[in-house]
Amino acid sequence: MKQKSTHFNRLKRYEAGTAYLFVLPMLAGLLIFSIIPFVQNILYSFRKMGTFGEGTFVGLKNYRDLLQDETFWLALKNTFFYAIVGVPLVIILSIFFANLLNKNIRGRTIYRTLLYIPAITMPAAISILWRWILNYQYGIFNYFMEKLGLPRVSWLGDVKFVRWAIILVLVWSMVSYYTIIMLAAMQGIDRSYYEAARIDGATNRQLFFKITLPLLGPMIFFSMIMVTIGILQIFDFIYLMVDRDTLPYTYSMSLVTYFYECAFNKSSMRGYGAAISVVLAVIIMIITIIQMVVKKYWIKTEE
């Protein structure tokens, strides 16, 4: 018996060693492109870094400066604005569309494919498309607004509207992916629940609110975390849709956009940029922890 277990252990160790060798290339990539830069970034946030060289150690100065930086607060406010407006919209709309697709309607596959297209389109293409749609002078959006008797709006040029334009595109691009996720979750719900409820005389409305929605809980929770993280890291649409060096760019700036401007475009603010990204990482961590804690109280599973 004893002998057998040693043999087993040796085999296990041997196999584990082989496994480590096979994950080595992947691990090397992770280490070089994610983990080392992450640690280095934290170290940089304590330094004043110029364009060239390693800079000098300044302790917490970058973080203290952040507190007094109007643009930082604006970027923080914008980022939360995107998250607070964007997350509920993405979740609600994707459940709405998934519920429509979950019915036995004609051409369901076509609708499903169409809905998924934004998710596989590159952000750059989406941005250019929407730039044109929203253009003040030539955009089709303003054309229809005018037809409806509303005034034209410079969506991407007016500081009052630019954030809403970003939200619009952001939600549009994210809903498609999460619709498919929600749809998959809905189709995983056992049909017998619905049959039983129907026999008891439940209405469609009741079916949705009493069965579908509660059983979607875990998936809604997962989506909420992912959407929140995704939106807090928003960069591409702002960068690609709004002209840099103009006022709307400043007014729609997110934390990542501001990080980019500091770290890559202002020659002496690399350390400062690093500090911004550390703050963002901490914010995302805190929000995720809160969501994890809250999860326990409102998620019901099928069991």
Added chain:
Amino acid sequence: MKKKLTALILGAAMSLSLLAGCGGGNASKGPAELKLQLWDEAQLPTIQENVDKFNKDHEGEIKVTVEQIPWDTYWTKLDASLETDEAPDVFWMNNYVAKYQAAGLLEPLDSYIEKDSSFDPNSYVQGRYTFFNLEGSQYALPKGLDSVVVALNTELFSRYGVDLPKDGWTWDDMRDIADQLKAAIAAAGGSEYPIVMELDAQPSFMNFLYQNGGYYLSDDGKTCGINEPASKDAVQQVVDLMVNGQMAPYSVLSETKGTDLFISGQAGIVFIGSWKSSVLESSSLAAAGNIQLIQMPSMAVDNHCCLGGLGYTISQRCKNKDAAWEFVKYITGEEAMTHEAEKGIDVPANINAQSAYVANFKNINAQVFMDAAATGFAYPTNGNFDWVSYPNDAMQEAFGQTKTVDEAMESGAAQAQKVLDELFS
């Protein structure tokens, strides 16, 4: 054991191949290889032709390859690459030259200039040649120059029955013309704007500040002057144009570039840089003979324009510096610049090539750009760019009317001055 060995070798091979991707480069003998880096996609085909010619002339000795990196990422990539072996040998340089010179990343050209009897510094427009002379050493040879003028849509003027302005006009004249256009456009129910401009510094406020007697940066490079009364007044005059509907509103200009509005027939007057000359030339508006160029209107002092321009620099890290000098001399020389001029892509800083530039334009009178360059002043810079975002943001705040001109200029200048004072203390 055998299995383990195989796995080990496999694993090692895989991680090696991963690393190999980052390496590259070879040390084989052959022609001296040079990498040229530039940002302008529009100029790339012509420059590639010049490079091909150079490579052909130096078959087996020098081989130059061109890499184009878009403006938005050009400096980021350059900064990152200059500390590695991936650095370009020769690259385009503009007002940032002092920054790279101070970091010791550029090769001084004096020794090559001294040795080379075939080289004549006087063949370049002196204002642009000396611009690249820092602390007594030459760091780049000038390629071209940028001047700023005004373009008029003559069809729009005649359609609305307004007389065209003439050289020697003033801002008062311009306001008057804009009012006439505005009234006529409104009466006809049109959607055009009398005046448009680009919001970047060079084709707009950088000229106005100086034309009105103000300044952006003092001559010694230590003081930001956007809060000077004359500077504030210049900015106020631009804001008033927008407020009075003489110029397109900020929200429109920040979304669609002034030049694009102009060539699509949406504006009567545009302040425009010579770097847009080929855009103008190839527009349908110009093809129909409807674009006329004219010098800028005068403000309180004059109508002189801010002169920019590019040059070719050699990296300190370049391994074939003699070959790089040969190349830089050729690419800014008469033959290459005449070819560029014939294609109309840049106003040549090489005097011998300038006549070819003007002759090239069929639809616009490019001589106006040359005349503007003759009286132009050098773009104000001290090689440090940590402070420039403050005055530039202040301008946007003022134009966008989120702050009054007074507030925006005072706070912009104060923030800029704080950085400048630290820099020179």
